[in-house]
Amino acid sequence: MSAVADFRQRYLVRFWSPLPALVALGIASAYYFAITGTFWAVTGEFTRWGGHILSWFGYQPQEWSYFKLIGLAGTPLERIDGVMIVGMFVGALCTALWAGNVGLRWPTSKRRLLQGLLGGIVAGFGARLAMGCNLAAFFTGIPMFSLHAWAFMLATVGGAWVGVKICLLPFLRIPLKVGSQASTLLPDAASLARRAGVQSRLGVAVLVAGLAFAAWRFNVSLVLGMACLFGLLFGGLIERAQICFTSAARDLWTTGRSSIAYGILLGMAVASIGTFAAIGLGATPKIFWMGPNAILGGLLFGIGIVVAGGCETGWMYRAMEGQVHFWVVGLGNVIGGTLVAVYWDELGGALALPYPKINLLASFGPGSGLLLTCVGLAVAMLLVGLNARRFRVSRSAA
Numbered sequence: 001m002s003a004v005a006d007f008r009q010r011y012l013v014r015f016w017s018p019l020p021a022l023v024a025l026g027i028a029s030a031y032y033f034a035i036t037g038t039f040w041a042v043t044g045e046f047t048r049w050g051g052h053i054l055s056w057f058g059y060q061p062q063e064w065s066y067f068k069l070i071g072l073a074g075t076p077l078e079r080i081d082g083v084m085i086v087g088m089f090v091g092a093l094c095t096a097l098w099a100g101n102v103g104l105r106w107p108t109s110k111r112r113l114l115q116g117l118l119g120g121i122v123a124g125f126g127a128r129l130a131m132g133c134n135l136a137a138f139f140t141g142i143p144m145f146s147l148h149a150w151a152f153m154l155a156t157v158g159g160a161w162v163g164v165k166i167c168l169l170p171f172l173r174i175p176l177k178v179g180s181q182a183s184t185l186l187p188d189a190a191s192l193a194r195r196a197g198v199q200s201r202l203g204v205a206v207l208v209a210g211l212a213f214a215a216w217r218f219n220v221s222l223v224l225g226m227a228c229l230f231g232l233l234f235g236g237l238i239e240r241a242q243i244c245f246t247s248a249a250r251d252l253w254t255t256g257r258s259s260i261a262y263g264i265l266l267g268m269a270v271a272s273i274g275t276f277a278a279i280g281l282g283a284t285p286k287i288f289w290m291g292p293n294a295i296l297g298g299l300l301f302g303i304g305i306v307v308a309g310g311c312e313t314g315w316m317y318r319a320m321e322g323q324v325h326f327w328v329v330g331l332g333n334v335i336g337g338t339l340v341a342v343y344w345d346e347l348g349g350a351l352a353l354p355y356p357k358i359n360l361l362a363s364f365g366p367g368s369g370l371l372l373t374c375v376g377l378a379v380a381m382l383l384v385g386l387n388a389r390r391f392r393v394s395r396s397a398a
Helices: 003-013 018-036 043-056 065-070 080-098 110-129 135-139 147-167 180-184 189-218 222-240 245-254 259-280 292-308 312-320 324-342 344-351 360-364 366-397
Strands: none
Touching (some): 003 080, 018 135, 043 135, 065 324, 110 324, 135 147, 245 292, 245 312, 259 366, 312 324
């Protein structure tokens, strides 16, 4: 095998280990916050997309309380989150093409499409009720030292348990189709090689287009251009390492596998240190209400992502790989988030706005707040390890 072919096989075709990728994402998210002044987040922007769609039908969502809170000015290409998300889609598509991993794939059962839509709606609703998903209210929320993110994380894990129980119900079990027909659907080696070559070249073209888009945004502002570059990095990393928080939460209750969970916790630990440094240099953290909305939102989010089969990062890169099921999950996310905006006056007034925004750095002091966060993450890692040991003991006994 030539050096070029060996490099491609090692780094572009094979999936990467999730643990170092998640640590890299934690470091990158801290730099993203320091440079752009906001956290790595996606569902807020998806909800804005829902607001724009409603405006096409004559509604005035810019006058609604929720959109006054999160903002609806401009277009996605003029907002930091919007540009970053474009970068994520392009980055994930680029690396998927380099791996020859793009192809239109339909679910084995049409029920999966309905399940993905409903799960996506529930997850999107829960995420925006809690003001963030597995990113803004979890992976980048805890490093912001916002107490609500801890409540969301724990509730998400509990919701995943409920989601597992729901998915085990008989009417949601879909039998695997294995038989002689499967082999006839596989292309021959020559066809696979030709497809890989075509997709590899397309991947280069997509990267060039992504960099050109970033350059166009740099002409508007440094922050927008950097947001696009970070999006390319985020999207490429989640696709190559197959980062899906659903797997981490679901595996805690089904198999005890812990590699992704460890990676998430380590990524948050390094992000906490980087975010702490950025705050020390003058950046303002994003702190949200520590109210029932965080707990209920996390519970719904955990249920939704397991039922749907993917979280925000998971559906984004899988959609770019051509998995139609996750296009539907994404649509559900937009619908669910928009529903929160529609009913925010009732929901927010009862579940969020009356409650305090608790910043651990302000409540306990900078040093103690950072230490408390790191200790909390260490305890979470210990619990993940004990849970994995429980499954190993059970298998050994069996």
